[in-house]
Amino acid sequence: MVDSSGWLEYVTDDTKAEDFAPYIEAQNLVFVPTIVLYEVYKRLWLAQGKTVADRFASQALRKRVVPLDEDLALSAARVSLDCRLAMADAIIYATAQRFQAQLITSDPHFQSLPGVTLV
Template identity: 40%
Template structure:
């Protein structure tokens, strides 16, 4: 299973070289987990920088993967992971999904750089 973080999703939608690197991961929707917090982050960024129609289009694409909603158990697990790894809230939730499903996280976020099950890309 794979998780693509918000930064890589945005690179994908922008058509950058990092977006090209993660395209095969995103397009393999049978093996794609989408933490609901990434939907929030991507929608907000595109809404601010472009418009609501483009943001809704992006989210429709993201929802083709398996969306993982934040429930009580995941929230508690994320808090523990956040404490252990000194991660901010959204990153804690994303990494909790990563750990729960033993998935590979594809990211440009330095918070994740040295953690297990992470494929890190330097920002351009």
């Protein structure tokens, strides 16, 4: 599961885009938390405009989008307290844990957590 930092690298063809590509382009199940949709869409719209943001949304919505339900919200709150993560990061990490998915990121906030691959 790729977090917002990875999607931004990939969509903008930034320096680590090729590192994230295999995880995003994988033919197997790719999870996208709704908070990632929000963060990436907003940042892309502000930095590069609606067309680029819509292109991202079109691609991300073809993956398995995971909504924030009650159980996930409570899990994320516990993760936030235990790991001292901000809300969005806690939701992303809790989503990865729910599906026993490896979290692929370039965000140093996750570096010491199990189940995380730092790119």
